[in-house]
Amino acid sequence: MFRRIPKKKTVIPVFPTTLEGHGYQYNPNSDKISMFGEPDSPYIYKRTNNELHNFRLKQQVNQHIQQIICEKLEALGLHPHTTIYCTPDINSNTEKLLVVIPESRIFGVWSDRALFDDTLNSGCVLQCIERAIKEGYSIVITNQEQLTWIRDLKKALSIPQCNALGLSHHALQVEIPGNETPQKHIQYVFEHFVLTAPAKAIYVLASGRATPILTDYLDKHCA
Structure with missing residues (x-):
């Protein structure tokens, strides 16, 4: 006699919902991340x-x-x-477009070491974006690391983030169509946002591991 074994329900681990709940805090005045209740203490890894x-x-x-x-x-x-961010004038700015491709697994971050050891602005794209907007650029920020969509959470995560949540083989996670790999993500962004934009001039700012992905795409598709 065969007996159906009941499926185990996947339980998403519960974590604190705030930065303070994890024992850290962000001070917008100093732009620093520190231990909770200790604004002068450094971030402890x-x-x-x-x-x-x-x-x-x-x-x-x-x-x-x-x-x-x-x-x-x-x-x-x-x-x-x-998984990406754009300025609302991307389809109307006929002058110049800036494509920003950070390398970190945290969206919008150049260097998480600089971000945690120094200030938020020193490690992320905010200052760059603010200046570009003032100078009249439309902007696209890519996110080639967070390409797995978690239906329960209604957001995209990176593989390390999925692993940290115990979601490596979670039934309700799905790859974002056309964005299954960092290479495909860059291609998707260029084909659906960058090359369809009316801007006369396109500028690209990439860092670290993102650079060879960009140059490989340009060599294959824009030579």
């Missing part, structure tokens, strides 16, 4: 001797920092498009 705990904590903190950055980008007038 190794909270315990459990490396898995430290890894999961870091991924959670990254998401909260990303939320702060996204809120600041939206305050500058940029609109989110699933």
Whole structure:
């Protein structure tokens, strides 16, 4: 006699919903991230001797920092498009377009080490975007790391973030069509946003691991 084994329900781990809940805080006046209640203390990377705990904590903190950055980008007038951000004039600015391609696994971040050790602005794209807007650029910011859509959470995450949440094989995660890899993401952004824009001049600002992905795309499709 065969007996159907009931499927185990996947439970998404519950984490604090605020940066403060993880023991950290962001001070908008000093633009620094520090330990909660200790504004002059540096960010502590190794909270315990459990490396898995430290890894999961870091991924959670990254998401909260990303939320702060996204809120600041939206305050500058940029609109989110699933995993990327654009200024609303991308289809009307006929002069110049800036494509920003940061390398970090945190959206909008050049260097998380600079971000945590110095200030938020020193490690992310905010100052660059603010200046570009003032100088009349329309803007696209890519996000070639967070390409897995989590239906339960209604947002895209990177593979390390999925692992930190225990979602590596979660049934409700799906790759974003046309954006399954960083290479495909860059191609998708160029074909659907950059090359369809009316701007006469297109400028690209890329860093780190993102640079060879960009140059490979340009060699294959824009030579």
